[in-house]
Amino acid sequence: MTFKDPPHSLDWQAALSAAKRITAAWDHPGEPGGAITLFDSQSIQGEACGGLANLTTGERFTIDNVVRYASVTKHIFAALALLRSGANLSLNDTLGQYLPMLKPPMSQVTLGRALDMTGGLPDVRETLSLLGISVYNVSEPAAIIEFLAQDGSLNFPAGTEISYSNTGYRLVETILQQQGILFADLLQRHIAEPLDIAFQAPESWFDVVPNLVPGYWQAQDGWKTACAGLHLSASGSLTGSLRSLSLWLQSLLANSGPGAGVLQQLSQPRSLQNGTATAYGLGITHSTLGQHQLLGHGGSHAGYKTYFLLHPELKVGVALVSNREDTASYTSLLTVMSALLATSLPARSTALTDGLYASTAEPYWLSINQGVATYLGASENLYQAEDGSAISLSAHLPMRLRMNGQAIEGEIGLAERYFTPVKANNCLAMIQGRWLHPESKAAFDIEGDKLLMGVGTQRASGTLTSLGQGHLLVKMPDGPWEKSFCLYFQGYNVRLISNRSRVLNFRREECRISW
The missing domain is CATH 3.40.710.10 (DD-peptidase/beta-lactamase superfamily)
Structure with a gap:
């Protein structure tokens, strides 16, 4: 060269x-x-x-x-949708102005927040995974939009934190499609043909x-x-x-x-x-x-x-x-x-004590392992900050954390978080049986210390780890990955919580749970 x-x-x-x-x-x-x-x-x-x-x-x-x-598609789509589509989209417009099938609060999220990861929109792929739908299962676009329109819940109130989700880009693409504007056509006309490159x-x-x-x-x-x-x-x-x-x-x-x-x-x-x-x-x-x-x-x-x-x-x-x-x-x-640039990389941080941590009044958990922080199943390398904090270098999952005694405190996703070491309890006897998600007809079973999800040959088994106070951590396979999510039991209901999807509520009607 x-x-x-x-x-x-x-x-x-x-x-x-x-x-x-x-x-x-x-x-x-x-x-x-x-x-x-x-x-x-x-x-x-x-x-x-x-x-x-x-x-x-x-x-x-x-x-x-x-x-x-x-x-990497995202910045190209955003450029075409906002600068080349002729759709006159404003970042201050709400999703509901164009997609009346959406329910609040999802319908009230602005296009800007849908595209900048602050909208709280649950990620479709991760939500389907929590329902037991494998990464390999085919999902069509019309059915996905209908699925998103069923509930309208958000992972968090729009604009209160930042957390990655693909859903905003899918919804803005749907807005263009309803106006007869196709991403593939914009791509060819405004980028691929002028540059003579084979984008598809x-x-x-x-x-x-x-x-x-x-x-x-x-x-x-x-x-x-x-x-x-x-x-x-x-x-x-x-x-x-x-x-x-x-x-x-x-x-x-x-x-x-x-x-x-x-x-x-x-x-x-x-x-x-x-x-x-x-x-x-x-x-x-x-x-x-x-x-x-x-x-x-x-x-x-x-x-x-x-x-x-x-x-x-x-x-x-x-x-x-x-x-x-x-x-x-x-x-x-x-x-x-x-x-x-002849510029040194920041030093990796091991300032946080290895272990499993959980929030006291929220269904959030954090794992620290040799300078890697895993929050709600999403992992980031930690680096040393000038103030002694351990930080991630991620824009969509920023972390700034420090030890406070045995606890970990700071910010994740620009939202304040406080975690204490997990104090496990034996709650499995109270949650045995089947749990249902009526809207989607999905279900999972807790049998002993295992969570079973899916049907027939697609039935998968996950391991359960107590996080204390009605929280259980689940780890189970999903194609080439291992998915991690939390079961957060509240009376008759259990919420399923992962990094990109925190909106699903399952219930078991035949018995009441008390802690």
């Missing part, structure tokens, strides 16, 4: 070496892989590839292999996409081909190669052509109702590396990982795609970008 003379502050060679170390870890016989590009606004300055694009054919992974970008927006996992490579996840007995049944939606439907993604990102950095004005629009500051600024824009995240301000976003589908980071001031960026589930995409690109 030949380098152009770079600005003095950029070290392309160090960044390429860092990228090659990452991709070399995928370069084992019979394993999937991925690729990383380094670029400025005019050209690709370096690339690193490793592993296989196809385990059946043995094809090596290159920057021209087509993958699923997953949630398939509706489902099973649509034929030219040159798409399989995604893979590793089971105990080897690598498996990944798939998913949920209708993709504009929250994560986009496919393309790393070369195509890099060309689009160069257009953003150059602020010209299809990318003109996009970063400025999507990265505008957003805030909670109380004025607290968030680091998530509209499909674009803000992050800090030393004195440098970066923009980016990641994507994760079963078997695929994607991420990009841009430095708009220096007009440089890095991007990664991978067809293996175990790729640490964000951490990898932070490493490459830190080498490019």
